[in-house]
Amino acid sequence: MRRVRRTGRATALLAGALAISLVAACGSSSSGPQSVTLVAYDSFPKSGTPLNDALARFTKNTGIAVNIVTAGDTGTMVQKAVLTSGNPEGDVMWGVDNTLLTAATDGKIYASDPIDVDFGDVCVNYDIKWFKDHGINPPQTLDDLVGPSYKNLLVVENPTSSSPGLAFLLATIAKYGDGTNGTATGSTTTTGTGSTTNNGTSKNGINSWQDYWKSLRANGVEVVDSWDIAYTEKFSGAAGSKGDKPLVVSYGSSPPAEVVFANPPIDTAPTGVAAQTCFRQIEYAGILRGSKHLGAARKLMDFLVSSDFQKELPLNLFVYPADKTVKLPDVFIKWAVVPDTPFFVAPDDIKKHRQQWQEQWTQIVLR
Amino acid sequence: MDADRAALTRLPRWVVPALVAVPALGLLVFYVWPVATLLRRVLHLSIVGHTLRAPGVGAVLWFTTWQAVLSTVLTLVLGFVPAYLLARYRFTGRRALLALVTVPFMLPTVVVGAAFLALLPDGWHGTATAVVAAHVFFNVAVMVRLVGTMWAVLPVDLTGAARTLGASPAQVLRHVVLPLLRPALLAAASVVFLFTFTSFGVVRLLGGTAHATIEVEIARRALSLGDVGGAAVLSVLQLLILGAVVWWSARWQRRAATHFSGGTTVRRARHATQRRWLTAGALATAVMMAAPIVLLVARSLQVGGHWSLEGWRTLGGRTTNRPGTNLGVDPMASLLASLRFALVAMVISVVVGALAASGIAVARRRGRWLDAGLMLPLGTSAVTLGLGILITFDRTPFDWRARWWIIPLGHALIAIPFVVRSTLPVLRAIHPDQRAAAIMLGASPLRAWWEVELRRLARPLAAGAGFAAAISLGEFGATTFLTRSGRETLPIAIDRLIGRAGALPRTQAFALATILLVVTAAIVVAADLPGRTDADR
Numbered sequence: 011m012r013r014v015r016r017t018g019r020a021t022a023l024l025a026g027a028l029a030i031s032l033v034a035a036c037g038s039s040s041s042g043p044q045s046v047t048l049v050a051y052d053s054f055p056k057s058g059t060p061l062n063d064a065l066a067r068f069t070k071n072t073g074i075a076v077n078i079v080t081a082g083d084t085g086t087m088v089q090k091a092v093l094t095s096g097n098p099e100g101d102v103m104w105g106v107d108n109t110l111l112t113a114a115t116d117g118k119i120y121a122s123d124p125i126d127v128d129f130g131d132v133c134v135n136y137d138i139k140w141f142k143d144h145g146i147n148p149p150q151t152l153d154d155l156v157g158p159s160y161k162n163l164l165v166v167e168n169p170t171s172s173s174p175g176l177a178f179l180l181a182t183i184a185k186y187g188d189g190t191n192g193t194a195t196g197s198t199t200t201t202g203t204g205s206t207t208n209n210g211t212s213k214n215g216i217n218s219w220q221d222y223w224k225s226l227r228a229n230g231v232e233v234v235d236s237w238d239i240a241y242t243e244k245f246s247g248a249a250g251s252k253g254d255k256p257l258v259v260s261y262g263s264s265p266p267a268e269v270v271f272a273n274p275p276i277d278t279a280p281t282g283v284a285a286q287t288c289f290r291q292i293e294y295a296g297i298l299r300g301s302k303h304l305g306a307a308r309k310l311m312d313f314l315v316s317s318d319f320q321k322e323l324p325l326n327l328f329v330y331p332a333d334k335t336v337k338l339p340d341v342f343i344k345w346a347v348v349p350d351t352p353f354f355v356a357p358d359d360i361k362k363h364r365q366q367w368q369e370q371w372t373q374i375v376l377r
Numbered sequence: 378m379d380a381d382r383a384a385l386t387r388l389p390r391w392v393v394p395a396l397v398a399v400p401a402l403g404l405l406v407f408y409v410w411p412v413a414t415l416l417r418r419v420l421h422l423s424i425v426g427h428t429l430r431a432p433g434v435g436a437v438l439w440f441t442t443w444q445a446v447l448s449t450v451l452t453l454v455l456g457f458v459p460a461y462l463l464a465r466y467r468f469t470g471r472r473a474l475l476a477l478v479t480v481p482f483m484l485p486t487v488v489v490g491a492a493f494l495a496l497l498p499d500g501w502h503g504t505a506t507a508v509v510a511a512h513v514f515f516n517v518a519v520m521v522r523l524v525g526t527m528w529a530v531l532p533v534d535l536t537g538a539a540r541t542l543g544a545s546p547a548q549v550l551r552h553v554v555l556p557l558l559r560p561a562l563l564a565a566a567s568v569v570f571l572f573t574f575t576s577f578g579v580v581r582l583l584g585g586t587a588h589a590t591i592e593v594e595i596a597r598r599a600l601s602l603g604d605v606g607g608a609a610v611l612s613v614l615q616l617l618i619l620g621a622v623v624w625w626s627a628r629w630q631r632r633a634a635t636h637f638s639g640g641t642t643v644r645r646a647r648h649a650t651q652r653r654w655l656t657a658g659a660l661a662t663a664v665m666m667a668a669p670i671v672l673l674v675a676r677s678l679q680v681g682g683h684w685s686l687e688g689w690r691t692l693g694g695r696t697t698n699r700p701g702t703n704l705g706v707d708p709m710a711s712l713l714a715s716l717r718f719a720l721v722a723m724v725i726s727v728v729v730g731a732l733a734a735s736g737i738a739v740a741r742r743r744g745r746w747l748d749a750g751l752m753l754p755l756g757t758s759a760v761t762l763g764l765g766i767l768i769t770f771d772r773t774p775f776d777w778r779a780r781w782w783i784i785p786l787g788h789a790l791i792a793i794p795f796v797v798r799s800t801l802p803v804l805r806a807i808h809p810d811q812r813a814a815a816i817m818l819g820a821s822p823l824r825a826w827w828e829v830e831l832r833r834l835a836r837p838l839a840a841g842a843g844f845a846a847a848i849s850l851g852e853f854g855a856t857t858f859l860t861r862s863g864r865e866t867l868p869i870a871i872d873r874l875i876g877r878a879g880a881l882p883r884t885q886a887f888a889l890a891t892i893l894l895v896v897t898a899a900i901v902v903a904a905d906l907p908g909r910t911d912a913d914r
Contacts, residue, residue: 047779049860052857052869052872052873053873053876055705055706056705056862056863056864056865057705057707057864058705058706058707059705061705062705077862078862079779079860079861079862080860080861080865081860081861082600082857082858082860083600085600085601086600086858088603089599089600089603089605089764090764090767090860092603093605093764093767093768094767094768094771094778097771097772099767099778099779099860100779113603168586170597170601171581171586171597171601233585233586234503234585234586235581235582235584235585235586236581236582237876238491238875238876239494239582241878242875242883243491243494248878248880249680249681249682249879249880249883250679250680250681250682250683250880250883250884251682260878261878264878267877267878267879268878268879268880270879271877271878271879271880271881271882272681272879272880272881273680273681273685273687273691273880273881273884274687326705328878364602365602368601368602369432376586376587
């Protein structure tokens with residue numbers, strides 16, 4: 011390519027025409043410049059960010075161009091991949107999370123096992139100033155939230171329409187177990203160890219997630235449809251919000267986002283994270299079954315887990331790199347919370363029971 | 378006499394097929410085929426009963442229907458005064474008011490919905506009242522555009538004659554104006570009903586968790602639960618209901634078609650009382666429509682609750698407070714991408730819409746199939762059509778899944794019915810005698826058709842073009858569902874910014890929304906230009 015650029019334009023055109031006819035003559039042989047298509051969810055930036063600069067370095071080093079296409083939110087992306095399984099829209103898919111992983115693998119979308127590339131937590135966030143002004147300690151655990159001091163203070167997202175809403179429901183399922191379906195309790199639902207583990211009994215008489223949500227409802231929890239409305243309209247801690255709820259289900263990385271995007275700049279986060287309310291979300295990347303550029307796709311996969319790419323994840327996608335050796339930005343070290351013992355539910359269990367859980371939740375909380 | 382006239386004005390046989398070929402083929406390839414492919418793949422008789430009996434489906438059907446009926450009736454009632462004022466009077470600020478009324482309809486619901494949410498009293502959040510109020514606010518534009526276009530060519534001498542004969546203004550309205558406007562009113566009602574029946578963004582944003590339309594339930598089933606089959610069942614049900622409504626409305630529009638020869642009859646208010654009423658009506662309309670828009674602009678000037686220009690200053694892209702942080706949203710590039718899509722969508726819509734409307738008008742009874750067919754995409758859930766395209770055009774050389782032009786094509790599918798709806802009533806209002814007269818004067822039937830009918834298409838087509846461009850600029854639902862490469866459109870950039878924690882992205886989102894608002898308003902004003910020259914003549 012470099013030689014072509016040095017020679018005159020006419021020669022380049024001629025060479026180009028020749029190359030095209032050669033490629034055409036060889037059929038689909040991969041002798042031309044290689045490219046690979048990365049399918050991602052909507053919030054993955056297509057250009058102009060350090061994440062894209064990293065991908066440009068990959069192209070420079072390997073000669074493989076990366077074409078990014080966005081396919082909707084994560085649920086939409088997975089559903090489309092399942093429908094096109096075997097004849098995918100791209101070569102590598104970024105960002106299927108553990109709540110959807112089994113739907114993706116059952117739909118046989120991957121050519122090989124996907125690899126975890128980043129993680130984050132969905133946690134209750136609190137408005138630091140509100141709790142200081144009212145002389146109340148912010149909550150730390152799920153048990154706290156049903157207590158009288160926190161009556162009418164919490165806004166959550168509907169788990170049937172919102173991904174953080176579902177994650178929070180799963181946190182409560184991991185903690186309190188399933189009251190109607192023994193199979194999901196204990197053995198199959200994994201919780202962190204230590205103080206957060208509850209094995210189905212509780213001092214306030216809560217023996218299942220169903221009990222917990224009945225108590226939460228009695229304690230005045232507000233349910234809205236999406237994270238946007240919960241966080242930016244209802245939560246009092248978001249910058250400039252006119253909301254009056256000092257507690258919201260959001261992300262463990264929301265406090266650093268408040269610092270990074272504050273204007274004028276601030277040095278301390280206005281919000282905090284209740285560390286024992288967190289559900290761990292893990293995102294995966296994998297080569298799609300039916301990809302016609304397997305070699306290039308494998309090289310891209312290697313790059314996505316390399317530190318050169320992983321180090322750009324925190325400030326661009328507000329998630330933690332899967333590579334634990336990567337140094338985190340200061341604002342993350344200071345203001346984000348990574349719980350020691352986040353709640354976790356196995357992807358298989360989520361796939362098996364999700365619809366039933368969502369329907370039960372709707373009956374308990376909305377009817 | 379009628380038979381003689383029919384023989385005299387008969388156009389050559391090839392005219393109708395030539396006109397409808399492109400619209401019909403386009404509809405078959407890009408709508409019927411993908412939807413049919415999806416249904417064939419996921420729809421089985423066994424899931425129909427199961428889906429329809431599922432808990433909650435009855436409630437969804439009931440809510441969808443009653444809110445759509447109520448929204449439609451209220452829109453017709455509340456849109457009547459603005460439609461009348463804007464169609465019949467020339468006054469200072471008329472074009473600004475016209476733009477103001479039209480713009481909310483064009484803006485993505487994410488944006489106006491957020492402003493609307495802030496404007497509503499707290500007790501209204503998550504209620505059906507909020508949903509209906511927003512629907513009326515959004516759809517007044519349909520009333521002004523579709524009924525106004527007709528009203529503007531309604532001969533003044535008819536109402537003048539009625540008044541001279543002693544009719545009261547109410548009698549004139551009831552016995553003269555309303556019957557003449559009936560086709561346009563029916564057209565507006567059917568469009569508003571379609572839109573509110575299939576409402577998605579407004580219901581998600583303002584309806585809270587207790588309210589879902591069929592469209593919302595389709596998306597929930599297909600995308601959250603992975604139940605594409607169940608979603609397809611509901612999609613077909615929605616289509617059947619809307620198909621019946623559209624068919625019924627098209628039939629009535631044809632029956633009610635009125636013939637009058639029009640030039641525009643826009644005039645100035647003549648005496649003081651008239652001027653007072655005009656001012657009051659215009660002001661009331663302006664206040665009603667402007668409040669959410671003013672709030673939206675104000676929000677672009679506030680960061681974290683303080684007045685600040687930072688949202689605008691940092692729009693350039695790479696400027697942020699911290700090095701290494703950037704959302705990858707380039708407003709100017711997004712604006713250009715959106716404008717390019719809008720231009721393509723507009724060209725497709727106007728060409729196809731004009732061909733279709735002329736073909737439907739000439740074919741008379743037989744035209745109703747194409748007329749109803751072109752309305753179908755409006756009643757089809759974006760999820761169904763999107764998934765259909767995904768699994769239909771998936772093999773080389775027809776692997777069109779992530780092609781850029783699929784997006785403006787999708788926009789055109791939504792916009793074409795508007796071009797047809799704003800054109801058809803005008804075409805049908807032309808009295809057959811006019812064409813007969815032209816032929817008597819020596820023109821060939823084809824020439825007479827061109828001179829008498831097609832030349833009158835300029836104004837409604839310009840309005841339709843403006844509509845199409847603006848719909849494309851603000852379209853969000855279908856776009857987000859298609860797989861996209863390259864630059865994001867403006868509404869998607871706005872959505873990405875709004876979905877972030879932190880003060881600045883949210884302010885930037887409202888700054889981008891303001892840009893979208895200004896561009897849309899400019900297009901709406903420009904599309905009305907032919908009307909102005911007519912009035913000034």
